[in-house]
Amino acid sequence: MKLDKYTVGKRYGKALFELAVEKQAIDDIYQDLLTIRQIFKKVPDLGNILSDVRLTGDEKEAIMQKFAQGFEGVVNNFLWVVYEYNRVDDLLFMIDEYERRYDSLNQVALGTITTAVPISKEKQQEIEAKVADIFGYKTANLTPVVDESIIGGVIVEADHQVIDGSLASQLNGLRAALSKK
Structure with a gap:
């Protein structure tokens, strides 16, 4: 049975994080993983290329050599294990899992902030400071999303919870209350 990308990402990311804790290299490995993510942004098909059956083993290994040469120690070994098990196309899922564990350890809430119009950085x-306080984290890192359908207000999703302060939600609640009478 072939595992889906999310399950693979969770397993490998967890294993890497546990090894990073053991080696006391959590931050260094995290920085290397951010670099790898940037490489994948510049070359989005890298995972597919290194998993492509149309390339010979030597061709893929030459590409992998260039890719892995910028990393040392645990990260270099990790990249080669991922390559050997033909999972390079799942690498971003692994990084996501490591980052989720890293943020949890550092008490950073991740999520989104949805508004009808773009909001200022200030x-x-x-809002991030309030969300961190509400959920009991040191900080919150919320990705802004613009969705005109919420009409106004804010929807915050973080730590698997939703705070819906949108005008659309309030109007729907009012509509439901009025329809009961």
Whole structure:
């Protein structure tokens, strides 16, 4: 049975994080993983290329050599294990899992902030501070999303919870209350 990308990402990311804790290299490995993510942004098909059956083993290994040469120690070994198990196309899922564990350890809440119009950086920081306080984290890192359908207000999703302060939600609640009468 072939595992889906999310399951693979969770397993490998967890294993890497546990090894990073053991080696006391959590931050260094995290920085290397951010670099790898940037490489994948510049070359989005890298994972597919290194998994492509149309390339010979030597061709893929030459590409992998260039890719892995910028990393040392645990990260270099990790990249080669991922390559050997033909999972390079799942690498971003692994990085996501490591980052989720890293943020949890550092008490950083991740999520989104949805508004009808773009908000200023200052307003975003103000909302992030409130969300961190509400959920009991040191900080919150919320990705802004613009969705005109919410009409106005804010929807915050973080730590698997939703704070819905949108005008659309309030109007729907009012509509439901009025329809009961």
